[in-house]
Amino acid sequence: xxxxxxxxxxxxxxxxxxxxxxxxxxxxxTEKLKERFVRFAELLEQKRQQDIADGTYRPPLDxxxxxxxxxxxxxxxxxxxxxxxxxxx
Numbered sequence: 001x002x003x004x005x006x007x008x009x010x011x012x013x014x015x016x017x018x019x020x021x022x023x024x025x026x027x028x029x030t031e032k033l034k035e036r037f038v039r040f041a042e043l044l045e046q047k048r049q050q051d052i053a054d055g056t057y058r059p060p061l062d063x064x065x066x067x068x069x070x071x072x073x074x075x076x077x078x079x080x081x082x083x084x085x086x087x088x089x
Contacts, residue, residue: 014020051057 015023048057
């Protein structure tokens with residue numbers, strides 16, 4: 001006597017073919033972006049080391065120290081505009 005036939009499951013555990021392909025493409029894109037960012041960081045480090053060797057290295061600015069811009073009045077900015085006369089009384 002033959003064995004009873006097992007019907008094919010209606011849903012695949014890994015999802016449909018298109019969903020598996022989309023997931024694969026997303027994983028591939030994520031991996032490529034990671035590789036590019038790692039390579040970019042390596043290039044920046046190489047440039048920094050070269051700048052240190054050449055004596056042209058300038059360390060990044062300290063974010064806690066902020067330069068204050070002069071006020072607009074200090075530059076004579078208000079002289080470009082005619083002030084409105086205030087009504088008397």
